[in-house]
Amino acid sequence: MVTAQKDIPLYRQIADKLEELITSGTFSSGEKIPSVRQMSRDHRVSISTVMGAYALLEDRGRIEGRSRSGYFVKARLMSRNKVPKAALHRNKPVEVSRASIVEAVLAAIQQPEVVPFGAATPGDELCPHTRLNTLSNVAVRQLGPAAYRYTVVPGREDLRTQIAKRSLRCGEDLSPSDIITTMGATEALLLALKATTKPGDVVAVENPTYYGILDLISALGLQAIEIPQSPEKGMDLDALCESIRSHSIKACVVQPNFQNPMGSTMPDENKRLLVKICADAGIALIEDALYSDLYFGESHPFSLKTFDETGIVLQCSGFSKSLSPGLRVGWIVPGKFYDQVKQLRTSLGLATCTISEVVVSEFLKNGGFDRHLRRVRSVYFRQLQQVRQGIIDAFPKGVCMTEPKGGFILWVQLPEPIDAEKLVIDALLEKISLVPGTLCSASCQFRNTIRINCGHSWTPRLERALGVLGHLAKLQCR
Amino acid sequence: MVTAQKDIPLYRQIADKLEELITSGTFSSGEKIPSVRQMSRDHRVSISTVMGAYALLEDRGRIEGRSRSGYFVKARLMSRNKVPKAALHRNKPVEVSRASIVEAVLAAIQQPEVVPFGAATPGDELCPHTRLNTLSNVAVRQLGPAAYRYTVVPGREDLRTQIAKRSLRCGEDLSPSDIITTMGATEALLLALKATTKPGDVVAVENPTYYGILDLISALGLQAIEIPQSPEKGMDLDALCESIRSHSIKACVVQPNFQNPMGSTMPDENKRLLVKICADAGIALIEDALYSDLYFGESHPFSLKTFDETGIVLQCSGFSKSLSPGLRVGWIVPGKFYDQVKQLRTSLGLATCTISEVVVSEFLKNGGFDRHLRRVRSVYFRQLQQVRQGIIDAFPKGVCMTEPKGGFILWVQLPEPIDAEKLVIDALLEKISLVPGTLCSASCQFRNTIRINCGHSWTPRLERALGVLGHLAKLQCR
Numbered sequence: 001m002v003t004a005q006k007d008i009p010l011y012r013q014i015a016d017k018l019e020e021l022i023t024s025g026t027f028s029s030g031e032k033i034p035s036v037r038q039m040s041r042d043h044r045v046s047i048s049t050v051m052g053a054y055a056l057l058e059d060r061g062r063i064e065g066r067s068r069s070g071y072f073v074k075a076r077l078m079s080r081n082k083v084p085k086a087a088l089h090r091n092k093p094v095e096v097s098r099a100s101i102v103e104a105v106l107a108a109i110q111q112p113e114v115v116p117f118g119a120a121t122p123g124d125e126l127c128p129h130t131r132l133n134t135l136s137n138v139a140v141r142q143l144g145p146a147a148y149r150y151t152v153v154p155g156r157e158d159l160r161t162q163i164a165k166r167s168l169r170c171g172e173d174l175s176p177s178d179i180i181t182t183m184g185a186t187e188a189l190l191l192a193l194k195a196t197t198k199p200g201d202v203v204a205v206e207n208p209t210y211y212g213i214l215d216l217i218s219a220l221g222l223q224a225i226e227i228p229q230s231p232e233k234g235m236d237l238d239a240l241c242e243s244i245r246s247h248s249i250k251a252c253v254v255q256p257n258f259q260n261p262m263g264s265t266m267p268d269e270n271k272r273l274l275v276k277i278c279a280d281a282g283i284a285l286i287e288d289a290l291y292s293d294l295y296f297g298e299s300h301p302f303s304l305k306t307f308d309e310t311g312i313v314l315q316c317s318g319f320s321k322s323l324s325p326g327l328r329v330g331w332i333v334p335g336k337f338y339d340q341v342k343q344l345r346t347s348l349g350l351a352t353c354t355i356s357e358v359v360v361s362e363f364l365k366n367g368g369f370d371r372h373l374r375r376v377r378s379v380y381f382r383q384l385q386q387v388r389q390g391i392i393d394a395f396p397k398g399v400c401m402t403e404p405k406g407g408f409i410l411w412v413q414l415p416e417p418i419d420a421e422k423l424v425i426d427a428l429l430e431k432i433s434l435v436p437g438t439l440c441s442a443s444c445q446f447r448n449t450i451r452i453n454c455g456h457s458w459t460p461r462l463e464r465a466l467g468v469l470g471h472l473a474k475l476q477c478r
Numbered sequence: 479m480v481t482a483q484k485d486i487p488l489y490r491q492i493a494d495k496l497e498e499l500i501t502s503g504t505f506s507s508g509e510k511i512p513s514v515r516q517m518s519r520d521h522r523v524s525i526s527t528v529m530g531a532y533a534l535l536e537d538r539g540r541i542e543g544r545s546r547s548g549y550f551v552k553a554r555l556m557s558r559n560k561v562p563k564a565a566l567h568r569n570k571p572v573e574v575s576r577a578s579i580v581e582a583v584l585a586a587i588q589q590p591e592v593v594p595f596g597a598a599t600p601g602d603e604l605c606p607h608t609r610l611n612t613l614s615n616v617a618v619r620q621l622g623p624a625a626y627r628y629t630v631v632p633g634r635e636d637l638r639t640q641i642a643k644r645s646l647r648c649g650e651d652l653s654p655s656d657i658i659t660t661m662g663a664t665e666a667l668l669l670a671l672k673a674t675t676k677p678g679d680v681v682a683v684e685n686p687t688y689y690g691i692l693d694l695i696s697a698l699g700l701q702a703i704e705i706p707q708s709p710e711k712g713m714d715l716d717a718l719c720e721s722i723r724s725h726s727i728k729a730c731v732v733q734p735n736f737q738n739p740m741g742s743t744m745p746d747e748n749k750r751l752l753v754k755i756c757a758d759a760g761i762a763l764i765e766d767a768l769y770s771d772l773y774f775g776e777s778h779p780f781s782l783k784t785f786d787e788t789g790i791v792l793q794c795s796g797f798s799k800s801l802s803p804g805l806r807v808g809w810i811v812p813g814k815f816y817d818q819v820k821q822l823r824t825s826l827g828l829a830t831c832t833i834s835e836v837v838v839s840e841f842l843k844n845g846g847f848d849r850h851l852r853r854v855r856s857v858y859f860r861q862l863q864q865v866r867q868g869i870i871d872a873f874p875k876g877v878c879m880t881e882p883k884g885g886f887i888l889w890v891q892l893p894e895p896i897d898a899e900k901l902v903i904d905a906l907l908e909k910i911s912l913v914p915g916t917l918c919s920a921s922c923q924f925r926n927t928i929r930i931n932c933g934h935s936w937t938p939r940l941e942r943a944l945g946v947l948g949h950l951a952k953l954q955c956r
Contacts, residue, residue, distance in 0.1 A: 106630040106824060124623035132626065137615055145602035148610065148802035152584040183661050183806070186828040199677045199699065215825040221677065324626035326832030328661070346584060347693040350664040353831045354804030 010045060011052030015060075018053065022062055022073050029075045030385030033063060036071075067298040069378055074403070075388030084262070084400055084413035087207035087228040087445050089239040091246060101424070101439055102211060108433035115465040116456050118433030120260060120321065120409055123456035126376050127324060128367065135362040140355060147355055153345045155181025155331070156357040162364035163331055169299075170292060171306035174333060180345055181331050181352050185290045185318030188332040189216055189253070191348070192314040195340040196251045196284035197222055204243060204252040206235050208411075208440035208449075210260040210288070213253050217442075224442045225249065231402045231411070234259060234266035237273055244281050251284040257301045258291040261411045261440050261451040263404025268302050275307040284337065289317040291407040293373055296381045301406070311336030319360055321407070321455075322373060327356040379457070380408040386458040387466070394470030396477050410452040411437075418448045418476045426472045432465045488523060489530030493538075496531065500540055500551050507553045508863030511541060514549075545776040547856055552881070553866030562740070562878055562891035565685035565706040565923050567717040571725060579902070579917055580689060586911035593943040594934050596911030598738060598799065598887055601934035604854050605802060606845065613840040618833060625833055631823045633659025633809070634835040640842035641809055647777075648770060649784035652811060658823055659809050659830050663768050663796030666810040667694055667731070669826070670792040673818040674729045674762035675700055682721060682730040684713050686889070686918035686927075688738040688766070691731050695920075702920045703727065709880045709889070712737060712744035715751055722759050729762040735779045736769040739889045739918050739929040741882025746780050753785040762815065767795040769885040771851055774859045779884070789814030797838055799885070799933075800851060805834040857935070858886040864936040865944070872948030874955050888930040889915075896926045896954045904950045910943045 021027050034042065039050045054071055057063040063071045108114040109121055140147040154160065160176035167174040182188040189212070197203060199221035205213055207226035217224050225243050229235045235254055243249065254274065256266040266274070278285040287304040295301055305315045314337055318330025329352075334341035363369055387410055391399060398415035414420060420436040427434050435453075437446025456462065499505055512520065517528045532549055535541045541549045586592040587599055618625040632638065638654035645652040660666040667690070675681060677699035683691055685704035695702050703721050707713045713732055721727065732752065734744040744752070756763040765782040773779055783793045792815055796808025807830075812819035841847055865888055869877060876893035892898060898914040905912050913931075915924025934940065 102824065103821075106628075109628050109630055119628070121628060124627070127623040127626045129623045129626055133615070133618055136618075137611070140611055140614075145605040145607045148605045148607055148804045149602070150584075150587050150597070150599060150798075150803040152587055183831070184828055186826070190826055194697070212825070212828060219672070219822055219825040320628075325628040325829060326626045328829060328831045343581075344697055346580065347690070347697040348664070348668055350662055350690060351803060351806060353661070353806045353834055355833060355837075356831055359833075 011049045012056060014039070014043070014045065014050065014053035015056040018057060019060065019062055027073045029073055029389035030382035031073050032069075033071050033073060064296070066296050066378070066381065072381065073385065075385045075392060083231045084402060084411055084449060086230040086236070087226065087441065089228045089236065089242070090226065090443060091239070091243050093202045093223040093225045093247060101421075101436065102215065104428060105433060105435055113431055115432040115462065117452045117465065118435050120453050121325065121455050122321060122376070122408070125457050126379060128363075128372055131367050132324065132359055132363060135367055136355065136359045139358045139362045143358065147358065149354060150351045151354045151357060152351050153180060153342050155179070155352050156354070156361060158365070159329070159357045159361035160331075162361050166364070170301065170303045172303060178333050178338075179331050180334065180338075180341055181329065181357060182318070182345065183330065183349060183352055184328040185288070185316055185320060185330040186212060186216070187349065188316035188318065188330045189213065189286065189288065191332055191341045191344050192284075192286040192316055192334070192337075193217070193220055193222065193251060193253075194344050194348075195334065195337045196286070196314065201250040202247050204240060204249050204283070205442070206254060206259065207443070208261050208437060208446055209253070210255065211435070211439045213288070214442050226442055229259065229262060229264055231262050231264045233270060234264040235274065237270060237277060240274070241277060244277070244283070249281070249283050251286055252278055253286040253288060254304065255288040255291070256304050257289065258294060258404055258407035260291065260407065260409055261435070261437075263402040263407060263409060263411060265301060265405050271302060271304055272307045275304055275313065279310050279312050283312070285313045287313050287315045289315055290321055292317070293322045294377055294380060294408065295406040296377060297405055305333060308335060314341070322376065323360065323363065323369070327360060328353060329356050329360045377406075380454065383454045383456070383458055384408060384410060387452060387454045387462070390463055390466040391470070394467045396470065396474045408453065408455040410454055412450050412452055414448045414450065414473055415477060416448055418473055420446070420448055420450050422476065423450065423469070423472055427469055430468050430472070432468060434469070489527045490534060492517070492521070492523065492528065492531035493534040496535060497538065497540055505551045507551055507867035508860035509551050510547075511549050511551060542774070544774050544856070544859060550859065551863070553863045553870060561709045562880060562889055562927060564708040564714070565704065565919065567706045567714065567720070568704065568921060569717070569721050569724060571680045571701040571703045579899075579914065580693065582906060583911060583913055591909055593910040593940060595930045595943065596913050598931050599803065599933050600799060600854070600886070603935050604857060606841075606850055609845050610802070610837055610841060613845055614833065614837045617836050617840045621836065625836065627832060628829045629832045629835060630829050631658060631820050633657070633830050634832070634839060636843070637807070637835045637839040638809075640839050644842070648779065648781045650781060656811050656816075657809050658812065658816075658819055659807065659835060660796070660823065661808065661827060661830055662806040663766070663794055663798060663808040664690060664694070665827065666794035666796065666808045667691065667764065667766065669810055669819045669822050670762075670764040670794055670812070670815075671695070671698055671700065671729060671731075672822050672826075673812065673815045674764070674792065679728040680725050682718060682727050682761070683920070684732060684737065685921070686739050686915060686924055687731070688733065689913070689917045691766070692920050704920055707737065707740060707742055709740050709742045711748060712742040713752065715748060715755060718752070719755060722755070722761070727759070727761050729764055730756055731764040731766060732782065733766040733769070734782050735767065736772060736882055736885035738769065738885065738887050739913070739915075741880040741885060741887060741889060743779060743883050749780060749782055750785045753782055753791065757788050757790050761790070763791045765791050765793045767793055768799055770795070771800045772855055772858060772886065773884040774855060775883055783811060786813060792819070800854065801838065801841065801847070805838060806831060807834050807838045855884075858932065861932045861934070861936055862886060862888060865930060865932045865940070868941055868944040869930075869948070872945045874948065874952045886931065886933040888932055890928050890930055892926045892928065892951055893955060894926055896951055898924070898926055898928050900954065901928065901947070901950055905947055908946050908950070910946060912947070
């Protein structure tokens with residue numbers, strides 16, 4: 001296929017040829033291309049030549065390498081390098097008041113007839129339910145009546161041991177006694193906020209952020225100060241410092257990896273710096289690590305906790321995105337706030353669900369959680385590419401979107417005239433659920449942006465739904 | 479056995495004879511005595527004569543009749559008619575600050591070597607675990623991956639339907655849409671308090687009350703005003719009215735049936751009056767109905783909700799005492815606060831545990847919950863009598879205690895010099911868990927009172943433990 005041509009280095013010729021195949025659709029979005037070894041063998045070129053070609057294609061944004069999985073075709077973007085806009089930095093605390101649109105988004109979860117682009121739910125097909133059932137049956141039978149007893153704070157030791165073991169992967173070094181289990185990551189965030197603030201206090205949040213964090217802040221009578229973030233670098237640390245100088249900030253909530261909704265990942269240097277800024281300013285740093293197991297890269301990204309030397313980080317996480325949302329198993333590593341969190345856990349919820357903790361613990365121990373994670377990572381990567389491609393094909397010109405390095409959420413910026421909230425309401429009438437960007441911002445920025453869940457497998461139904469969304473968006477452009 | 483004697487009516491002769499047999503130990507505490515029909519047949523006397531005899535023995539406090547189960551021997555009290563003292567009415571709001579003794583009480587749950595007189599845990603032997611396992615296996619297998627999905631507010635409809643059906647028994651008439659499921663009754667109480675108060679607000683509570691309610695009030699930054707209650711009538715409504723006149727009370731938390739810790743049951747007339755008082759004063763009435771299924775009498779006692787015409791009652795309950803604490807299934811009937819509670823449920827916890835809701839719903843539908851309840855009621859009645867007798871036998875003179883008409887908790891007032899907190903600490907060193915009365919009172923009243931859990935079956939081990947407690951108490955009397 002590839003023959004040496006004068007003046008054009010071999011690796012570039014290979015890259016050009018492959019790009020053609022991608023453009024023509026021979027290799028489609030999310031599809032794996034031949035491995036370096038196979039390419040080298042098939043085309044009688046050296047390994048390093050193929051690696052040069054693939055590096056060039058990565059530079060051009062056409063393929064993406066993933067640890068131990070090979071190279072995959074990325075979605076073709078209308079305008080390369082264009083990413084959704086960051087937020088404005090208003091540097092003014094706002095009282096968070098939320099609309100009933102959260103209710104509609106959540107209600108859609110229970111309605112199978114609605115296309116699930118709204119709430120960040122993982123697809124059924126990825127749930128290892130038969131394995132979970134089997135492990136659960138065996139473990140619960142062995143426990144006898146103990147399976148139905150109270151599990152009080154800090155939670156089952158077997159589960160905490162498994163979580164501590166896994167923490168090594170993200171550069172941490174936890175012991176089971178550092179961990180308190182919770183009923184889902186939302187409860188972990190509730191405990192973290194309550195342990196570090198009083199009503200009326202100011203909390204720094206990313207803008208945009210997960211709308212659930214804004215709801216918690218509102219429910220606890222706190223005020224949010226929004227710090228802009230960008231898809232490339234996460235929270236803007238200069239803006240954070242500016243806000244720290246002008247306001248008394250008690251806590252800061254950050255999702256450093258595969259942020260919901262922007263998919264951003266903070267560079268490690270920024271993570272280290274953020275921890276230092278908060279430590280110096282005496283601000284509790286609440287880390288939401290819910291998506292961090294779902295990386296597409298070589299290895300588990302570092303957490304903020306990794307850089308925490310003084311215990312100011314309260315790490316919150318759970319298994320809702322990586323295993324099962326219905327089990328309600330989460331945890332918190334409260335650092336120096338351990339005692340406060342422990343007492344609040346008892347006061348606010350008394351106990352955790354014994355069977356859920358047993359099931360997760362057994363799956364972590366014997367169920368092949370690593371194998372499961374490898375599978376879901378590769379599926380989510382592919383699904384993100386498929387949805388990205390579907391959007392490019394169906395949406396009006398000028399659309400741009402994020403390229404998350406993990407997770408399964410896409411942040412899609414529509415051309416200026418489009419009102420995302422109107423689009424969300426129109427879509428709901430067509431039985432398609434979506435999250436408007438305004439929901440992810442206390443000051444209701446991102447009026448022309450939507451968040452799309454890519455947790456479900458790509459089917460003609462989803463493709464058609466993207467077509468409908470594109471049509472609805474185009475109607476608004478007229 | 480019984481022959482007609484001059485001047486003494488036959489029914490009294492029968493009563494005297496039976497009392498002798500009870501005193502001599504032929505019939506022991508908690509044991510069933512012959513049925514009316516059998517007694518009539520055996521002694522050739524009329525049914526009405528036997529009923530007269532049994533009524534007399536009930537008056538004398540020696541036996542107790544229970545619906546469809548017959549008559550049972552009550553514990554012989556040292557000083558009849560003496561009941562533990564009610565609280566003083568201080569009519570002053572107090573900030574609730576709690577000690578780490580709650581932690582010790584809860585930690586003991588997880589320590590099988592500690593005698594479980596502390597936390598209000600039901601005994602393992604009453605948990606229908608194999609039936610729950612079987613129902614759970616079948617239901618979860620049928621659901622497939624859906625068993626692991628999010629269950630969002632207001633919770634699974636099948637469970638809410640079952641709860642609504644059962645509400646008929648306590649005079650209510652709920653529909654599934656009146657109910658929001660929660661992860662345990664504690665969360666229901668949290669939602670009720672948060673929906674009806676702001677930090678700094680004053681909440682009326684019973685004195686003594688369940689210590690968990692005081693912990694919640696403290697965690698939410700509220701103030702408690704304590705209203706005395708008595709074992710016979712529950713909350714003192716005159717004292718409540720006095721407090722309403724002098725303070726701005728936002729909510730009132732009441733356990734109208736088998737109150738924890740005093741075991742009190744409000745007369746129906748008082749329930750009706752309490753609802754009216756709160757309605758007139760614009761106070762949200764938070765009803766904790768956790769123990770109300772565990773009645774020893776003829777039928778389910780009325781709830782406060784029964785008398786609620788304006789929706790001011792927020793009824794909180796759960797299955798932790800009647801079925802399994804480890805499943806964490808509770809619910810709230812928020813009345814006119816439905817929308818606030820619904821939104822808070824989402825903000826604070828996002829979703830409930832799917833498998834737990836499925837298991838409880840299946841048990842309510844197909845598992846024989848009524849049969850199970852009949853069994854546990856009769857067991858708890860017997861165990862209460864056994865512990866009462868054990869206390870009378872082992873404790874220093876002057877001890878007196880409650881006679882709950884339901885539930886499995888005993889409130890034991892020790893002679894004046896005894897310091898219950900010291901006793902609790904001494905007992906813990908002997909591996910016996912207890913709750914000191916002070917924990918149940920924001921103002922730390924009840925210094926010579928302890929709460930004893932009677933949820934576990936009466937064994938030589940428990941008998942010995944009561945002996946040790948009696949010994950420790952006597953040491954303090956010297």
